[in-house]
Amino acid sequence: MSRFATFTVVGLLLAVPLLPAQAQKRTADATPKKLYCWNKGSERICSDALPQEAVNSAREEFNLRSGMRSGEVQRALTDEERADAAAQAAQQRLDLAAEQTRQRTEQAMLATYENEDDLRRVFAERSGILDNNIHTASYNVASVRDALVTLLASAGNRELDGQPVPDKQAERIRERHAELVAQRRMQASFEQQRRALDVEIESTLQRYRLLKGVGSDPRG
Incomplete structure (x- = not known):
């Protein structure tokens, strides 16, 4: 009985490796x-x-x-196409994040501000800073321009009298002219920012009215 059982187990063990090969076939x-x-x-x-x-x-x-x-x-995509696809995917993620931020901002806006006046006060500080910058830049432009006109007039009078313009005076004229150009550029930048802020304020107010479901000028 013991011998029969031993041969039976050995036979089973030898047969086991054949099963996976048959299954694979x-x-x-x-x-x-x-x-x-x-x-x-x-x-x-x-x-x-x-x-x-x-x-x-x-x-x-x-x-x-x-x-x-x-x-x-x-x-398969080329390296350039893969780069374009990666850039497009990154932009889509940014657009999605921006949209989610916009939605959260709108929800917070509705929960925080009861009416348009409350919302307008949010922009009051920014508007005041820009208005002050524009006023200061305008004053500086006028001041530098007057100084430049004075220098040019003095140099012109010397030339009319047949006298050469000193190098130091010519250098001051160039400096004042460069300063005037810089001040005008700064003034234009402030004015552009103010116009952009006006657009932002109006766009925000329109969106607020739409979210509130109210008319164009709800002041009550």
């Missing part, structure tokens, strides 16, 4: 074979094996048994 037989078709220049190529040079090409795949198309693979 049946699985391989059950896996449908494919036909790959791709373009090489103006030539259409089809094969049941995909060569290395065609791995990155766009191709169609067909089931050899049924003849039906089983799939399609797009060509």
Whole structure:
């Protein structure tokens, strides 16, 4: 009895490795074979094996048994195309984050401000700072311009009298002119910022009215 049992166990152990191999063969037989078709220049190529040079090409795949198309693979992207795709995906994430921020801001705006006057006060400080900057820049432009006019008049009178303009005076004229250009540029920048703020205020108020479901000038 003991000898029979030993041979039976040995036989089972020897038979075990054969089972996975048989299962793999049946699985391989059950896996449908494919036909790959791709373009090489103006030539259409089809094969049941995909060569290395065609791995990155766009191709169609067909089931050899049924003849039906089983799939399609797009060509691999170039480095430039991958970079463009990554940039586009990053921009989409930024746009989504901006939209989510906008929604949270609008919800907070509705919860915080009871009417337009409360909302307008949010912009009062920014408006005041810009108005003060514009006023200061305008004063500086006028002041520098007057100084430049005085210097130019003095230099012109010397030339009319047949006298040369001293180098120091000419240098001061150049400095005052450069300063005037800079002050005018600064004034224009402040004025542009003020116009942009006016647009922002009006846009915010319109959005607030829309969210509140009120008319164009709810002051009560």
